[in-house]
Amino acid sequence: MGDRAWLDAHGVDSPTALAGRLDATGYLADAGLATAAFLALRMGRPLFCEGEAGVGKTSLAQALATLLDVPLIRLQCYEGIDAAQALYDWDFPRQLLHLRAAESAGVHGVMRDGVHDTERLETELYDRRFLVARPLLRAVETGPAVLLIDEVDRADDEFEALLLEVLSEFTISIPEIGTIRAETPPVVVVTSNRTREVHDALKRRCLYHWLEHPAYDREVAIIRRRLPEATERLAAGVAAAAQRLREQDLLKPPGVAESLDWTRALLELGARELDPDLAAATLGAVLKYREDALRVAQNGFHELLARVAGDAR
Numbered sequence: 001m002g003d004r005a006w007l008d009a010h011g012v013d014s015p016t017a018l019a020g021r022l023d024a025t026g027y028l029a030d031a032g033l034a035t036a037a038f039l040a041l042r043m044g045r046p047l048f049c050e051g052e053a054g055v056g057k058t059s060l061a062q063a064l065a066t067l068l069d070v071p072l073i074r075l076q077c078y079e080g081i082d083a084a085q086a087l088y089d090w091d092f093p094r095q096l097l098h099l100r101a102a103e104s105a106g107v108h109g110v111m112r113d114g115v116h117d118t119e120r121l122e123t124e125l126y127d128r129r130f131l132v133a134r135p136l137l138r139a140v141e142t143g144p145a146v147l148l149i150d151e152v153d154r155a156d157d158e159f160e161a162l163l164l165e166v167l168s169e170f171t172i173s174i175p176e177i178g179t180i181r182a183e184t185p186p187v188v189v190v191t192s193n194r195t196r197e198v199h200d201a202l203k204r205r206c207l208y209h210w211l212e213h214p215a216y217d218r219e220v221a222i223i224r225r226r227l228p229e230a231t232e233r234l235a236a237g238v239a240a241a242a243q244r245l246r247e248q249d250l251l252k253p254p255g256v257a258e259s260l261d262w263t264r265a266l267l268e269l270g271a272r273e274l275d276p277d278l279a280a281a282t283l284g285a286v287l288k289y290r291e292d293a294l295r296v297a298q299n300g301f302h303e304l305l306a307r308v309a310g311d312a313r
Contacts, residue, residue, distance in 0.1 A: 012041055012067075027056070027063035028214075028222050036209035037064070046149075046167055046188035048203055051211035053193050054255015061148035061189040073186070074148045075135035077155040083162055087172060088137045091130045098125060126176035136166050140182040147186040152202075153195045160202050167205055214256060216243055222256055223263050230263050237274025238263045240308045242286065248299060250292045262286040276305035 012018050018041070019034035029037065037060065040047035049057040065072035075086055102124075139147040149163065166172060170182035190206060192198055214222060219239040223230055230238075238259055246253040254262075265282040266274070280302055287293050296304075 012038065014038065021067045022060075022063050025063045025066045026225050027059055028218060028225060029060070030214075030218065033060070033209055033211065036207055040207045041187060043207070044185060046190050046206040048190045048192070048198075048206035048208045049211055050192045050194055050208070052213065052253060052255055054257035055211040055213055056256055057189075057191040057211055058148065058150055061146055061150075061191075064187060064189065065146040068144065068146065068187070070144045070146055070187075071142055072146050072148060073135050073139045073142065074150060077149065077151050077153075077159070079154060079156060081155050081159055084134070086134050086136050086159070086162065087166075088134050088174065089132045090126070091132050095125050095130050098130070128177060131174070131177070137172055137180065139186045140166075140170055140172055140180055142186070143182075143184045145186040147188045149188065149190045151193060152190050153192040153198055157199065160199050164201055164205065167202075213243075213246055213253070216240065219243070219256060219259060223259060226260055227263050227267065230267060231272045233273040234263065234266060234271060237279075237308055238266070241274060241279065241305060244304055244308060245286070245296065248296060250287070250295065251289045252287070252292060254286045258286040258288075274305065274308060276302055279305045 012021065015031065015035040015038040018038045019029050019031070022029045022034065022037075037047055039045070041064075049060060051057060061074075062072055133141060135147070139145055152160070152163070167188065170185040171179055173179045188206075190202075213219075216239055219242065220232075220235045223235040223239060224232070227235075242254050242259045242262070262279075262282060262285045265285040266278055269278050269282070271278050283293055283296075283301075287296065
Protein backbone atom coordinates (compact mmCIF):
# COMPACT_ATOMS: atom_id res chain seq x y z
CA MET A 1 0.00 0.00 0.00
CA GLY A 2 2.97 2.29 -0.15
CA ASP A 3 4.98 4.46 2.19
CA ARG A 4 3.09 5.83 5.20
CA ALA A 5 5.98 7.88 6.60
CA TRP A 6 3.91 11.04 6.14
CA LEU A 7 1.79 9.87 9.07
CA ASP A 8 4.76 10.27 11.44
CA ALA A 9 4.63 14.03 11.03
CA HIS A 10 1.21 14.01 12.69
CA GLY A 11 2.26 12.21 15.86
CA VAL A 12 0.30 9.05 15.08
CA ASP A 13 2.66 6.65 16.82
CA SER A 14 0.28 4.74 19.13
CA PRO A 15 -3.45 4.08 19.61
CA THR A 16 -3.40 6.36 22.66
CA ALA A 17 -1.78 9.16 20.68
CA LEU A 18 -4.32 8.70 17.89
CA ALA A 19 -7.20 8.83 20.38
CA GLY A 20 -5.78 12.07 21.74
CA ARG A 21 -5.41 13.59 18.28
CA LEU A 22 -8.97 12.55 17.39
CA ASP A 23 -10.14 14.06 20.66
CA ALA A 24 -8.62 17.37 19.60
CA THR A 25 -10.81 17.33 16.48
CA GLY A 26 -13.93 16.74 18.58
CA TYR A 27 -14.19 13.00 17.94
CA LEU A 28 -14.10 10.79 21.05
CA ALA A 29 -12.91 7.30 20.14
CA ASP A 30 -12.83 4.46 22.64
CA ALA A 31 -9.78 2.24 23.01
CA GLY A 32 -11.05 -0.41 20.59
CA LEU A 33 -11.78 2.01 17.76
CA ALA A 34 -8.56 3.96 18.34
CA THR A 35 -6.57 0.72 18.11
CA ALA A 36 -8.35 -0.42 14.93
CA ALA A 37 -7.86 2.98 13.28
CA PHE A 38 -4.21 3.15 14.33
CA LEU A 39 -3.48 -0.29 12.87
CA ALA A 40 -5.29 0.59 9.65
CA LEU A 41 -3.14 3.71 9.32
CA ARG A 42 0.15 2.00 10.09
CA MET A 43 -0.52 -1.18 8.09
CA GLY A 44 -1.97 0.67 5.12
CA ARG A 45 -5.20 -1.32 5.23
CA PRO A 46 -8.76 -0.04 4.73
CA LEU A 47 -10.77 0.18 7.94
CA PHE A 48 -14.20 -1.44 7.59
CA CYS A 49 -16.57 0.15 10.13
CA GLU A 50 -19.91 -1.50 10.66
CA GLY A 51 -22.72 -0.62 13.05
CA GLU A 52 -26.08 1.07 13.43
CA ALA A 53 -26.65 4.35 11.63
CA GLY A 54 -25.58 7.38 13.64
CA VAL A 55 -22.86 5.79 15.78
CA GLY A 56 -20.01 7.84 14.27
CA LYS A 57 -18.67 5.82 11.32
CA THR A 58 -18.73 8.67 8.81
CA SER A 59 -17.57 11.16 11.43
CA LEU A 60 -14.46 9.04 12.00
CA ALA A 61 -13.36 9.56 8.39
CA GLN A 62 -14.02 13.29 8.69
CA ALA A 63 -12.01 13.44 11.92
CA LEU A 64 -9.10 11.54 10.35
CA ALA A 65 -9.01 13.95 7.42
CA THR A 66 -8.97 16.90 9.84
CA LEU A 67 -6.28 15.29 12.01
CA LEU A 68 -4.04 14.46 9.05
CA ASP A 69 -4.79 17.78 7.29
CA VAL A 70 -5.63 16.07 4.01
CA PRO A 71 -8.69 16.19 1.73
CA LEU A 72 -11.70 14.00 2.51
CA ILE A 73 -12.93 12.30 -0.67
CA ARG A 74 -16.35 10.71 -0.23
CA LEU A 75 -17.89 8.00 -2.37
CA GLN A 76 -21.54 7.71 -1.36
CA CYS A 77 -22.79 4.27 -2.36
CA TYR A 78 -26.32 3.58 -3.53
CA GLU A 79 -28.23 0.94 -5.44
CA GLY A 80 -27.17 0.89 -9.09
CA ILE A 81 -23.88 2.78 -8.67
CA ASP A 82 -21.38 1.78 -11.36
CA ALA A 83 -17.89 2.58 -12.63
CA ALA A 84 -18.96 5.81 -14.33
CA GLN A 85 -20.10 7.24 -10.98
CA ALA A 86 -17.25 5.79 -8.91
CA LEU A 87 -14.16 5.78 -11.17
CA TYR A 88 -14.33 8.20 -14.10
CA ASP A 89 -16.43 9.35 -17.02
CA TRP A 90 -15.82 11.23 -20.21
CA ASP A 91 -17.11 14.79 -20.55
CA PHE A 92 -19.19 14.20 -23.67
CA PRO A 93 -20.50 17.81 -24.01
CA ARG A 94 -16.94 19.19 -24.01
CA GLN A 95 -15.81 16.49 -26.43
CA LEU A 96 -18.66 17.42 -28.75
CA LEU A 97 -17.76 21.11 -28.58
CA HIS A 98 -14.15 20.25 -29.39
CA LEU A 99 -15.30 18.15 -32.36
CA ARG A 100 -17.49 20.95 -33.70
CA ALA A 101 -14.68 23.46 -33.28
CA ALA A 102 -12.35 21.18 -35.26
CA GLU A 103 -14.98 20.79 -37.97
CA SER A 104 -15.35 24.55 -38.17
CA ALA A 105 -11.58 24.82 -38.56
CA GLY A 106 -11.84 22.57 -41.61
CA VAL A 107 -10.42 19.16 -40.72
CA HIS A 108 -10.78 17.08 -43.90
CA GLY A 109 -8.28 14.28 -43.45
CA VAL A 110 -5.26 16.35 -44.52
CA MET A 111 -1.86 14.83 -43.70
CA ARG A 112 0.20 16.80 -41.17
CA ASP A 113 3.54 15.49 -39.91
CA GLY A 114 2.62 12.06 -41.27
CA VAL A 115 -0.64 11.88 -39.27
CA HIS A 116 -4.14 12.46 -40.62
CA ASP A 117 -5.94 15.33 -38.90
CA THR A 118 -8.86 12.97 -38.30
CA GLU A 119 -6.58 10.59 -36.40
CA ARG A 120 -5.15 13.49 -34.43
CA LEU A 121 -8.66 14.64 -33.61
CA GLU A 122 -9.67 11.20 -32.37
CA THR A 123 -6.65 11.19 -30.06
CA GLU A 124 -7.47 14.67 -28.78
CA LEU A 125 -11.04 13.69 -27.95
CA TYR A 126 -9.73 11.25 -25.33
CA ASP A 127 -7.21 13.61 -23.82
CA ARG A 128 -6.94 13.87 -20.00
CA ARG A 129 -8.63 17.29 -20.05
CA PHE A 130 -11.90 15.65 -21.10
CA LEU A 131 -11.78 13.05 -18.32
CA VAL A 132 -14.09 13.63 -15.34
CA ALA A 133 -12.49 12.13 -12.23
CA ARG A 134 -14.98 10.50 -9.88
CA PRO A 135 -14.14 9.80 -6.20
CA LEU A 136 -12.00 6.68 -6.67
CA LEU A 137 -9.85 8.24 -9.39
CA ARG A 138 -9.54 11.48 -7.39
CA ALA A 139 -8.36 9.48 -4.39
CA VAL A 140 -5.71 7.75 -6.51
CA GLU A 141 -4.49 11.01 -8.06
CA THR A 142 -4.69 13.36 -5.07
CA GLY A 143 -1.83 12.00 -2.99
CA PRO A 144 -2.33 11.89 0.77
CA ALA A 145 -6.10 11.87 1.35
CA VAL A 146 -8.83 10.09 3.28
CA LEU A 147 -11.19 8.11 1.06
CA LEU A 148 -14.58 7.46 2.63
CA ILE A 149 -16.58 4.69 0.92
CA ASP A 150 -19.86 5.33 2.69
CA GLU A 151 -22.68 2.80 3.13
CA VAL A 152 -21.16 0.16 0.87
CA ASP A 153 -24.01 -2.18 1.87
CA ARG A 154 -26.37 -0.07 -0.25
CA ALA A 155 -24.45 -0.85 -3.45
CA ASP A 156 -24.99 -3.94 -5.60
CA ASP A 157 -22.86 -7.06 -5.25
CA GLU A 158 -21.15 -6.36 -8.59
CA PHE A 159 -19.88 -3.03 -7.29
CA GLU A 160 -17.87 -4.79 -4.61
CA ALA A 161 -15.80 -6.50 -7.31
CA LEU A 162 -14.85 -3.08 -8.67
CA LEU A 163 -13.84 -1.92 -5.19
CA LEU A 164 -11.71 -5.04 -4.69
CA GLU A 165 -9.74 -4.26 -7.83
CA VAL A 166 -9.07 -0.65 -6.85
CA LEU A 167 -8.35 -1.29 -3.16
CA SER A 168 -5.90 -4.08 -3.94
CA GLU A 169 -3.32 -1.98 -5.78
CA PHE A 170 -4.74 1.54 -6.00
CA THR A 171 -4.32 1.56 -9.74
CA ILE A 172 -6.97 2.48 -12.29
CA SER A 173 -6.65 1.45 -15.94
CA ILE A 174 -8.16 3.80 -18.50
CA PRO A 175 -7.95 2.21 -21.98
CA GLU A 176 -7.62 5.53 -23.82
CA ILE A 177 -4.94 6.93 -21.47
CA GLY A 178 -3.20 4.10 -19.63
CA THR A 179 -2.76 3.07 -16.00
CA ILE A 180 -2.87 5.64 -13.21
CA ARG A 181 -1.20 4.55 -9.97
CA ALA A 182 -1.38 6.24 -6.57
CA GLU A 183 1.98 7.63 -5.46
CA THR A 184 0.65 7.79 -1.90
CA PRO A 185 -2.38 5.54 -1.37
CA PRO A 186 -5.21 7.18 0.57
CA VAL A 187 -6.33 6.25 4.04
CA VAL A 188 -9.55 4.31 3.42
CA VAL A 189 -12.61 4.08 5.66
CA VAL A 190 -15.42 1.82 4.47
CA THR A 191 -18.75 2.02 6.30
CA SER A 192 -21.78 -0.26 6.39
CA ASN A 193 -25.09 -0.08 8.23
CA ARG A 194 -25.48 -3.82 7.64
CA THR A 195 -28.66 -3.58 5.59
CA ARG A 196 -27.13 -6.59 3.81
CA GLU A 197 -24.03 -8.70 4.35
CA VAL A 198 -20.92 -7.51 2.53
CA HIS A 199 -18.92 -10.25 0.83
CA ASP A 200 -16.02 -11.80 2.72
CA ALA A 201 -13.62 -10.99 -0.12
CA LEU A 202 -13.97 -7.26 0.58
CA LYS A 203 -13.81 -7.67 4.35
CA ARG A 204 -10.64 -9.77 4.07
CA ARG A 205 -8.81 -6.79 2.57
CA CYS A 206 -9.79 -4.59 5.51
CA LEU A 207 -9.37 -4.34 9.23
CA TYR A 208 -12.79 -4.64 10.84
CA HIS A 209 -14.42 -2.82 13.72
CA TRP A 210 -18.01 -2.86 14.95
CA LEU A 211 -19.12 0.46 16.44
CA GLU A 212 -21.54 0.19 19.33
CA HIS A 213 -23.75 2.95 20.63
CA PRO A 214 -21.64 4.80 23.21
CA ALA A 215 -22.01 4.21 26.92
CA TYR A 216 -23.82 6.90 28.88
CA ASP A 217 -20.73 8.75 30.14
CA ARG A 218 -19.15 8.79 26.69
CA GLU A 219 -22.35 10.05 25.09
CA VAL A 220 -22.55 12.90 27.59
CA ALA A 221 -18.93 13.76 26.79
CA ILE A 222 -19.62 13.68 23.05
CA ILE A 223 -22.60 16.01 23.38
CA ARG A 224 -20.61 18.45 25.54
CA ARG A 225 -17.67 18.33 23.12
CA ARG A 226 -19.73 18.88 20.00
CA LEU A 227 -22.17 21.32 21.60
CA PRO A 228 -20.26 23.20 24.31
CA GLU A 229 -23.20 25.58 24.78
CA ALA A 230 -25.24 22.68 26.19
CA THR A 231 -25.26 22.52 29.98
CA GLU A 232 -24.10 19.41 31.80
CA ARG A 233 -27.67 18.74 32.92
CA LEU A 234 -29.09 19.04 29.41
CA ALA A 235 -26.41 16.75 27.95
CA ALA A 236 -26.94 14.25 30.77
CA GLY A 237 -30.70 14.27 30.28
CA VAL A 238 -30.56 13.81 26.52
CA ALA A 239 -27.97 11.03 26.79
CA ALA A 240 -30.02 9.22 29.45
CA ALA A 241 -33.22 9.51 27.39
CA ALA A 242 -31.44 8.25 24.27
CA GLN A 243 -30.08 5.29 26.22
CA ARG A 244 -33.60 4.42 27.41
CA LEU A 245 -35.00 4.70 23.89
CA ARG A 246 -32.39 2.26 22.59
CA GLU A 247 -33.66 -0.32 25.07
CA GLN A 248 -37.04 -0.33 23.32
CA ASP A 249 -37.80 -2.39 20.24
CA LEU A 250 -37.61 0.43 17.69
CA LEU A 251 -37.27 0.27 13.92
CA LYS A 252 -34.49 2.87 14.10
CA PRO A 253 -32.93 3.33 17.54
CA PRO A 254 -31.44 6.81 17.92
CA GLY A 255 -27.71 7.13 17.35
CA VAL A 256 -25.31 9.79 18.55
CA ALA A 257 -26.24 11.89 15.53
CA GLU A 258 -29.85 11.96 16.73
CA SER A 259 -28.78 12.77 20.29
CA LEU A 260 -26.87 15.76 18.93
CA ASP A 261 -29.82 16.86 16.80
CA TRP A 262 -32.13 16.53 19.79
CA THR A 263 -29.79 18.61 21.93
CA ARG A 264 -29.57 21.30 19.22
CA ALA A 265 -33.35 21.41 18.94
CA LEU A 266 -33.73 21.83 22.69
CA LEU A 267 -31.05 24.53 22.73
CA GLU A 268 -32.92 26.43 20.02
CA LEU A 269 -35.95 26.40 22.31
CA GLY A 270 -33.91 27.77 25.19
CA ALA A 271 -33.69 24.56 27.25
CA ARG A 272 -30.97 24.25 29.85
CA GLU A 273 -32.10 20.86 31.10
CA LEU A 274 -34.29 18.06 29.78
CA ASP A 275 -37.79 19.46 30.08
CA PRO A 276 -40.32 16.64 29.44
CA ASP A 277 -42.75 18.86 27.53
CA LEU A 278 -40.06 20.33 25.27
CA ALA A 279 -38.46 16.91 24.80
CA ALA A 280 -41.78 15.38 23.72
CA ALA A 281 -42.41 18.31 21.36
CA THR A 282 -39.02 17.80 19.68
CA LEU A 283 -39.30 14.03 19.36
CA GLY A 284 -39.00 14.34 15.56
CA ALA A 285 -35.33 15.20 16.04
CA VAL A 286 -34.58 11.79 17.53
CA LEU A 287 -37.19 9.36 16.14
CA LYS A 288 -37.71 9.24 12.39
CA TYR A 289 -40.45 6.61 12.04
CA ARG A 290 -44.11 7.09 12.94
CA GLU A 291 -44.24 3.54 14.27
CA ASP A 292 -41.41 4.32 16.69
CA ALA A 293 -43.10 7.47 17.93
CA LEU A 294 -46.35 5.56 18.53
CA ARG A 295 -44.49 2.77 20.30
CA VAL A 296 -42.67 5.03 22.75
CA ALA A 297 -45.90 6.95 23.39
CA GLN A 298 -47.66 3.69 24.24
CA ASN A 299 -44.77 2.78 26.55
CA GLY A 300 -45.23 5.94 28.59
CA PHE A 301 -42.65 8.22 26.99
CA HIS A 302 -43.69 11.34 28.92
CA GLU A 303 -43.32 9.49 32.21
CA LEU A 304 -39.96 8.14 31.09
CA LEU A 305 -38.79 11.69 30.31
CA ALA A 306 -39.96 12.90 33.69
CA ARG A 307 -37.95 10.18 35.43
CA VAL A 308 -34.87 10.88 33.31
CA ALA A 309 -35.14 14.62 33.93
CA GLY A 310 -35.39 13.94 37.66
CA ASP A 311 -32.34 11.69 37.61
CA ALA A 312 -30.32 14.31 35.71
CA ARG A 313 -30.92 16.97 38.37
